[in-house]
Amino acid sequence: MSDRGNDDLGDLLRQVRVAASPFRTRLNALYEDYLPVREGRVADYIPELARADPDAFGIAVVDIKSREVFEVGSCSDLFTIQSVSKAFIHGLALEDYGRDHVLTRVGVEPTGDAFNSMIKLEGQSHRPHNPMVNAGAIATAALIKGEDSPAKLKRVLEMFSRYIGREPTIDASVYTSEKTTGHRNRAIAHLLLNFGMLPPNLDEILDLYFQQCSIMVTAKDLAVMAATLANGGVNPLSGERALAAEYVQDVLSVMFSCGMYDFSGEWLYRVGLPAKSGVGGGLTAVAPGRLGIGVFSPPLDEKGNSVRGVAVCEALSQDLGLHVFSSPETWSTPG
Ligand code: GLN
16 A cells, blocks of 8 residues: 555544544534523624624644644634734744843733723833733734844744644734724823833834734634644644743743733633633633643623633533643543
């Protein structure tokens, strides 16, 4: 048999095994359980997001040891990454400038406030509290190296391509809409400039921020991105390093304490995983050393987190014993 034949047979056997796995059955059941949920509202601050299908729903899990990908529902639908990007841009800023310098520009303290809160900067330093709220994410975008705007964007896209294993694209209409209506983010940037926390090229910085938010991903992409962080910064499917090992812990720590905005404390209590959500309906959650979860479901709760995404992650965390403070006796692996 040719090598290709062996590969095909291997794929087929894998598919049969995956189709028959109890975990896949459980994932299908979770999907069926939460699809009828009618709570939450699709983001409507720009018309492009308001058009999202409230019934689009996908759950993807990537196991880093077996490198298996489990998917149910709309796992190939593209949507804008929005604030999920903030965690990964934080990683790139750390690679560009190192921990000490990044900490002079943005802190690591949860705010307990909404993601787009305007007024809160840290007392003496005037740092935004953390890179997961808009103020901190804009300050972090300002740190991305590159000789001009296209070069910076290119580096951002290249970084995401290492995480997802394909070239990402930008939703041009979401980007244009964010840019023309982003008065609140513009005001935040001006406030940061006023306190000497941003250089004066605000348009360029905000452009990069709006572009990073408009990158299109799928639920599967979010699961692979989470699995990459779970795997010490190496994409478990491609074997490519996406983030220097020394910064994985920093990125995960901030996701852990601040990734779900002013729901972060309750999320920790219930789910216990580093995670990041976005107003496009995406949610990525990391079980370090074990697996990555990606969920897509556009209806959001009042804090801006995907309603089905939160529910599914809580159920998966309980099922597999993923909470970082769970007892090893409760751990199990998908398969
Ligand atoms: N583009 C959005 C904004 O800046 C992202 C917010 C989010 O996903 N929470 O307001």
